Amino acid sequence: xxxxxxxxxxxxxxxxxxxxxxxxxxxxxxxxxxxxxxxxxxxxxxxxxxxxxxxxxxxxxxxxxxxxxxxxxxxxxxxxxxxxxxxxxxxxxxxxxxxxxxxxxxxxxxxxxxxxxxxxxxxxxxxxxxxxxxxxxxxxxxxxxxxxxxxxxxxxxxxxxxxxxxxxxxxxxxxxxxxxxxxxxxxxxxxxxxxxxxxxxxxxxxxxxxxxx
Amino acid sequence: xxxxxxxxxxxxxxxxxxxxxxxxxxxxxxxxxxxxxxxxxxxxxxxxxxxxxxxxxxxxxxxxxxxxxxxxxxxxxxxxxxxxxxxxxxxxxxxxxxxxxxxxxxxxxxxxxxxxxxxxxxxxxxxxx
Numbered sequence: 001x002x003x004x005x006x007x008x009x010x011x012x013x014x015x016x017x018x019x020x021x022x023x024x025x026x027x028x029x030x031x032x033x034x035x036x037x038x039x040x041x042x043x044x045x046x047x048x049x050x051x052x053x054x055x056x057x058x059x060x061x062x063x064x065x066x067x068x069x070x071x072x073x074x075x076x077x078x079x080x081x082x083x084x085x086x087x088x089x090x091x092x093x094x095x096x097x098x099x100x101x102x103x104x105x106x107x108x109x110x111x112x113x114x115x116x117x118x119x120x121x122x123x124x125x126x127x128x129x130x131x132x133x134x135x136x137x138x139x140x141x142x143x144x145x146x147x148x149x150x151x152x153x154x155x156x157x158x159x160x161x162x163x164x165x166x167x168x169x170x171x172x173x174x175x176x177x178x179x180x181x182x183x184x185x186x187x188x189x190x191x192x193x194x195x196x197x198x199x200x201x202x203x204x205x206x207x208x209x210x211x212x213x
Numbered sequence: 214x215x216x217x218x219x220x221x222x223x224x225x226x227x228x229x230x231x232x233x234x235x236x237x238x239x240x241x242x243x244x245x246x247x248x249x250x251x252x253x254x255x256x257x258x259x260x261x262x263x264x265x266x267x268x269x270x271x272x273x274x275x276x277x278x279x280x281x282x283x284x285x286x287x288x289x290x291x292x293x294x295x296x297x298x299x300x301x302x303x304x305x306x307x308x309x310x311x312x313x314x315x316x317x318x319x320x321x322x323x324x325x326x327x328x329x330x331x332x333x334x335x336x337x338x339x340x341x342x
Binding site for chain 1: 225226227228229230236239240243244246247250251254257258260261262272275276278279282283286287290291301302305306308309312313316317320321324
């Protein structure tokens, strides 16, 4: 950076560190909203960490009931994982489409995301129903209580995410790509990606580590 | 569009927002993230069921792979990077991680010690009466 260039902006760079600090006033609403939602997501992850801690403590307390390795089916978990991962990708595609105001790709991306999320929920629900039918419900042992609350809590988040996803599609349909709708879409994308991060922890700690023990 | 043009003059990025705005590079970023995440997932599932490696190393490998995959998700999907315009987002993340490690690490540590130092339940029960 040449001297003349810095001299012209000396008032903005009082210490001549070559970094012009402008004072643009308060951050735009887009940044404030997304940052606030990011803080919420982190607190949500802290809440999940409590469930993970409870599961880690109680994983061996089977009270004569089944161990993790006896009830987990890795094939189902692999399908669930791929579904959520692909849905995270299509959600990213939908948010790019929303940024460039392309309705067709937005609806397509969101619909595929919704479908993959529903497949995930159906597999998880069938796993739960199967366990309960075999008498391995959440009240069987401390291990199963911790398992059902951790995985079920993630499943509830995915269900809420799908409701939110359908709301976003309806809002784009009714109101178009308005600034406030785009802010909500941004928060939804953050939420969906964060759920995938939590699922990485779930399948690694609960299913893969659990089936090795 | 005017919102985004305005954005570029600011020195902050919202979480989930990217620095460049070309659609092609953005899609490419997601594709790279997806491929990396799929590779790490496949490795995790392979490692969990294999007997090719020393067995006690498997839990450690699974945890390392999980943390690596969370990093991939953070960078390629949530666009949390170490750039100067991302400082606020990274600081919030760092504080969140601190609490997560305190909660999980502290719980496991304390409960493991309690478990080791406490007599078994069938020995406690006669003591109570």
